[in-house]
Amino acid sequence: MKNKLIILGSGAAPGVPSLGTGFNQCNPENLKNIRMRTSTYLEFSGIKLLIDTSPDLRTQLINQNIRDIDGVLYSHSHADHLNGIDDLREINRINRQSLNFYAGKQTTKDIQKRFSYLIASKKTTNNVILRPSLVANVVKANHPFYIKGVKIVPIKMVGHCPECLGYVFNDGEYVHIADFKLLASSAYKMILKRPKLMTLPLTNIRGAVQHADLGEIMECVEKINPESVIINHMSNECDYDEVNRLTPENVRPAYDNLIVEF
Numbered sequence: 001m002k003n004k005l006i007i008l009g010s011g012a013a014p015g016v017p018s019l020g021t022g023f024n025q026c027n028p029e030n031l032k033n034i035r036m037r038t039s040t041y042l043e044f045s046g047i048k049l050l051i052d053t054s055p056d057l058r059t060q061l062i063n064q065n066i067r068d069i070d071g072v073l074y075s076h077s078h079a080d081h082l083n084g085i086d087d088l089r090e091i092n093r094i095n096r097q098s099l100n101f102y103a104g105k106q107t108t109k110d111i112q113k114r115f116s117y118l119i120a121s122k123k124t125t126n127n128v129i130l131r132p133s134l135v136a137n138v139v140k141a142n143h144p145f146y147i148k149g150v151k152i153v154p155i156k157m158v159g160h161c162p163e164c165l166g167y168v169f170n171d172g173e174y175v176h177i178a179d180f181k182l183l184a185s186s187a188y189k190m191i192l193k194r195p196k197l198m199t200l201p202l203t204n205i206r207g208a209v210q211h212a213d214l215g216e217i218m219e220c221v222e223k224i225n226p227e228s229v230i231i232n233h234m235s236n237e238c239d240y241d242e243v244n245r246l247t248p249e250n251v252r253p254a255y256d257n258l259i260v261e262f
Helices: 057-063 085-095 105-114 185-189 214-224 240-246
Strands: 004-009 039-044 047-051 071-073 099-103 134-138 145-147 150-158 165-169 174-176 197-201 229-232 251-253 258-261
Touching: 004 057, 004 229, 039 174, 057 085, 085 099, 085 134, 099 105, 099 145, 105 134, 150 185, 197 214, 240 251
Parallel strands: 047 071, 071 099, 099 134, 174 197, 197 229, 229 251
Antiparallel strands: 004 039, 004 258, 039 047, 145 150, 150 165, 165 174
16 A cells, blocks of 8 residues: 655645735746645545644645545644644544644643644544534653554754654655754654655745754755655745755655645
């Protein structure tokens, strides 16, 4: 069985074009430079997962006709990764049952505070006609958990916000990295095999205080040595062709609705 990754949205928080600076350094004639905010869909060993729920989630799920999800993984609680959470109510309505989400302790607290109406208990499903029904599952860096028998290990990102998690699937077959400046040293120890595919964020080629630059991204790639890498979460300072030119053959920039089988 092949695994499948769909980049539902490949953009950073403002999207591309952004309201303030439009396409900026991106070529507006290249459709791959039109980017919704970042959400990722993964079919892995029979499970169907969302990683983050961007404010563009409704459109993204419609574009790919995604109607069934086994769980949602959250990297952190910044708005561009979380605030489409209400659109999960349609998944609840279709399936007439609650949906589990998995997040770190602080991210879970943020969700429960900001979106208290959608929280359900493990024993009782909310009335899905009226409101979403999501069940919180707190996960911890370097401690594995399982969804339908698939091993997933959260790993710690450093320098972006107080709590940000990446996820390692099946000891490293797929590795998903969200916003970060550095990977915690412990994160590398959780990747026990050479990844077939890895996703990394490049908000700005030159980097920023809370975001890795292209050189730092490539340092991670060299240390982990995945077979293939997708560069995601790009701002309007990251032109698709420019990023493609600056990266080796096995590292390529994402675009909305990119589908990768591995």
